[in-house]
Each structure stands twice: as C-alpha cells, then as structure tokens.
Amino acid sequence: MKTRLGILATAAVVTIFVGIFFGNINFMVLSASAASSSPLQSSSHVTIQNTSTSSQDPLPGHEGHQLVMVLPPRSDGKLWVGTVTWTASKPVELVVLHGYKNLTTADAAHGVPLIAIPPSGAVAITLIKPDQFMPPGNPVPSGTAPFVGTAVAFHKLSGEKFTVTYSVGATANSPTK
Numbered sequence: 001m002k003t004r005l006g007i008l009a010t011a012a013v014v015t016i017f018v019g020i021f022f023g024n025i026n027f028m029v030l031s032a033s034a035a036s037s038s039p040l041q042s043s044s045h046v047t048i049q050n051t052s053t054s055s056q057d058p059l060p061g062h063e064g065h066q067l068v069m070v071l072p073p074r075s076d077g078k079l080w081v082g083t084v085t086w087t088a089s090k091p092v093e094l095v096v097l098h099g100y101k102n103l104t105t106a107d108a109a110h111g112v113p114l115i116a117i118p119p120s121g122a123v124a125i126t127l128i129k130p131d132q133f134m135p136p137g138n139p140v141p142s143g144t145a146p147f148v149g150t151a152v153a154f155h156k157l158s159g160e161k162f163t164v165t166y167s168v169g170a171t172a173n174s175p176t177k
Contacts, residue, residue: 040071040072041072041074041075041076043172044171044172045169045170045171045172046071046168046169046170047167047168047169048070048166048167048168049165049166049167049168050165050166051163051164051165051166052068052163052164052166053068053161053162053163054066054067054068054154054156054161054162054163054164055067055068064159065155065156065157065159066155066156066159066160066161066162067095067153067154067155067156068153068154068155068162068164069151069152069153070084070152070153070154070166070168071151071152071153071168071170072151073097073120073123073150073151074150074151074172075120076172077099077174077175078172078173078174078175079148079149079150079172079173079174079175080147080148080149080150080151080152080170080171080172081147081148081170081171081172081173082146082147082168082169082170082171083144083145083146083147083168083169083170084144084145084147084152084166084167084168084170085142085143085144085166085167085168086142086143086144086154086164086165086166086167087140087141087142087164087165087166088141088142088154088162088163088164088165089141089162089163089164090141090156090160090162091130091131091134091141092130092141092154092155092156092162092164093127093128093129093130093154093155093156093157094127094128094133094143094145094147094152094153094154094155095125095126095127095128095151095152095153095154095155096125096126096128096147096148096149096150096151096152097123097124097125097126097149097150097151097152097153098123098124098125098126098149098150099121099122099123099124099150100113100115100121100122100123100124101122102122113125114127123150123151126149127155128145130143133145147170152168152170154166
C-alpha cells in the first residue's frame with residue numbers, strides 16, 4: 001500500500017513539474033464585470049464552507065486543466081488574507097494569484113515570475129504543490145494553508161476532475177503603501 005501511494009505521489013509531482021516547465025499553468029480569472037457582481041466583492045470578511053466539483057479552466061490554452069475557485073479576484077485592489085483547510089478526492093495544487101506590475105528594470109538576469117495576462121490585467125501565480133501540505137504517508141489529500149493574495153483556487157495541472165470540501169476564513173485588506 002505504501003509503495004502504491006509513493007508511486008502515485010511521485011506521478012503527481014512529476015505531472016506538476018512537467019506542467020510548470022511547459023507553461024501549463026491554470027487558473028480562472030473573472031472579468032471585472034462578473035467579479036463586481038459577486039457578493040464576495042462587497043464583503044470585508046468571509047467565512048465559507050463548501051463542497052465543489054472541478055470544472056474546465058476557461059482560460060484559452062489551458063482547457064486541459066481543472067479548477068475550483070474559492071475566492072475570486074477582487075476588483076477593488078484589496079487582498080484576501082486568511083486560511084483555507086480542505087480535503088479532496090485527489091491531491092490538488094493550491095493557487096494564489098497576485099496583481100502583477102511589470103517592472104521596467106526587469107531584465108534577462110533578473111527574470112520574470114510565473115505570470116499570466118488575462119483580460120482583467122496581469123497576475124503573478126503562486127502554485128503550491130500537494131506534497132507541501134500532506135505529510136509523508138498520509139493517504140488523505142488534505143491540508144491547511146495561510147494565504148495572502150488577489151484570488152485563491154484549487155487546481156489540477158493534470159486535468160483530472162476532482163471534488164474538494166473546504167473551509168475558508170478571509171478578510172479583504174487594503175495593501176500597505
């Protein structure tokens with residue numbers, strides 16, 4: 001049993017790295033008009049418990065990935081600050097998006113973080129692998145993570161469908177200037 005779990009964990013990690021190196025990063029970004037109509041956009045604090053099934057990532061070129069959006073991108077410049085706890089049917093990545101401002105001083109020596117440029121503006125992507133939450137030998141794909149960012153989602157680079165039950169508590173804070 002441990003060998004089989006080790007093989008599955010290794011396969012998941014390899015899939016993630018292959019996806020990263022070939023640019024297959026996946027997330028959903030709502031348009032500004034859709035985001036502004038969400039009740040979460042007017043909330044300064046949210047506490048949510050939900051079970052969701054993944055769906056196809058709507059971002060062009062990323063249709064082979066699966067995603068569950070937990071906290072959609074904010075359209076007011078505030079950041080979600082909180083903690084999310086989950087259990088899933090399969091190991092999932094945690095994705096945190098950050099507003100990205102292109103630096104004019106960035107060059108080849110400094111590089112650029114992992115970014116995407118959806119219609120609502122550029123975002124930098126934090127992709128946290130499942131093994132960062134699951135202790136070795138734990139057969140249950142679950143975890144708890146603190147986060148700070150524009151949006152939070154669960155994700156599968158491999159495109160496998162999944163179900164996730166999660167609880168999240170977050171506050172919308174204005175960034176310090």
